């Protein structure tokens with residue numbers, strides 16, 4: 286896991302108080318093979334069930350959250366295969382939930398960010414928050430250390446702070462909170478009109 290993720294986590298820990306509980310989850314920890322279920326995710330659980338332990342665990346983990354912050358790299362101008370595979374594993378766990386996308390990379394991962402947003406919005410029917418955060422590595426020595434060792438250098442951190450990336454991360458998280466608050470109010474009204 287690249288240390289860009291650590292930087293985002295450190296910001297989340299110091300954010301102003303809100304009603305959110307944010308827990309880290311690493312896709313890599315689930316060791317998901319290329320999608321290997323005999324059933325389409327869209328049919329689970331209404332028609333069929335997942336058969337593999339890895340799918341069941343991933344499904345349960347994702348279903349347990351009300352919203353998400355993806356922190357993703359970009360590979361070759363696109364969404365990394367591992368991220369795409371993990372998203373594609375599931376269908377009915379995602380809809381209606383808010384999601385923020387934070388991408389990092391040589392160019393900040395703009396294309397990966399947009400591709401993930403498209404999948405999550407158009408297919409998974411999620412609410413992608415308006416603030417899209419791009420974290421480009423600083424040019425110079427930082428770039429190779431970041432790409433080869435996953436380390437984020439001082440120059441990069443200074444650039445991110447100087448360019449308001451910290452505030453963007455906090456804004457994206459706040460937007461997730463706003464979507465959840467609105468959903469809670471709507472649920473409340475619906476409950477009262479039953």
Ligand SMILES: Cc1cc2nc3c(=O)[nH]c(=O)nc-3n(C[C@H](O)[C@H](O)[C@H](O)COP(=O)(O)O)c2cc1C
Nearest residue numbers: 287358359360361362389390391392393394431432
């Ligand atoms: C094969 C490969 C392709 C890459 N392509 C891009 C790219 O298109 N755009 C970008 O911003 N960064 C690109 N990078 C840089 C990665 O986003 C960067 O190395 C990142 O730190 C990798 O994160 P990870 O270790 O979490 O996978 C690429 C890196 C690799 C190894």
